[in-house]
Amino acid sequence: MPFDVRMGLPEMRDLWARLLAGAAAGTLNAEEQALAKKLAKAVKHLGANPFHPGLQSHEIDDLTKRYGRKVFESYIENNTPAAGRLFWVYGPELMQISVIGLEPHPEDAKRGAYNRVKLSALPPLAAPPPAESSASPKGRRRPKKRPR
Numbered sequence: 001m002p003f004d005v006r007m008g009l010p011e012m013r014d015l016w017a018r019l020l021a022g023a024a025a026g027t028l029n030a031e032e033q034a035l036a037k038k039l040a041k042a043v044k045h046l047g048a049n050p051f052h053p054g055l056q057s058h059e060i061d062d063l064t065k066r067y068g069r070k071v072f073e074s075y076i077e078n079n080t081p082a083a084g085r086l087f088w089v090y091g092p093e094l095m096q097i098s099v100i101g102l103e104p105h106p107e108d109a110k111r112g113a114y115n116r117v118k119l120s121a122l123p124p125l126a127a128p129p130p131a132e133s134s135a136s137p138k139g140r141r142r143p144k145k146r147p148r
Helices: 011-025 030-048 061-067
Strands: 004-007 072-075 084-090 096-104
Touching (some): 004 011, 004 030, 011 030, 011 096, 030 084, 030 096
Parallel strands (some): 004 096
Antiparallel strands (some): 072 084, 084 096
16 A cells, blocks of 8 residues: 655645746746655656655665654665755654655765754654553453364
């Protein structure tokens, strides 16, 4: 079952809308066209499988600690100077992914480079399903085992 990929607010939503509108109007320059193509391909892979091998998706511990939710990084390109990276989280609903950032790869990730990564606002998580009643388990019946 595919994921619904959403763009984070406000930066990623605005960038995505600008790229889509520019592509439709034919007004994107060569650099913007290349970014739109790479971003569209990455979003397609994210929706089908967030851990698609081409994305090289992995959790970024520094960002997870900073935001209190698991934040992942995925490649939109590789083997290029300042290769682009997508940052994303699961949610806010089940089977949704919110893209919350697009940044060049931090130069030295071991020296706090992820502290400089600017992300869109995290979407609030959907309310969890209501908990089961706190009735004692004694009141519940177990299904009878069928004889073999």
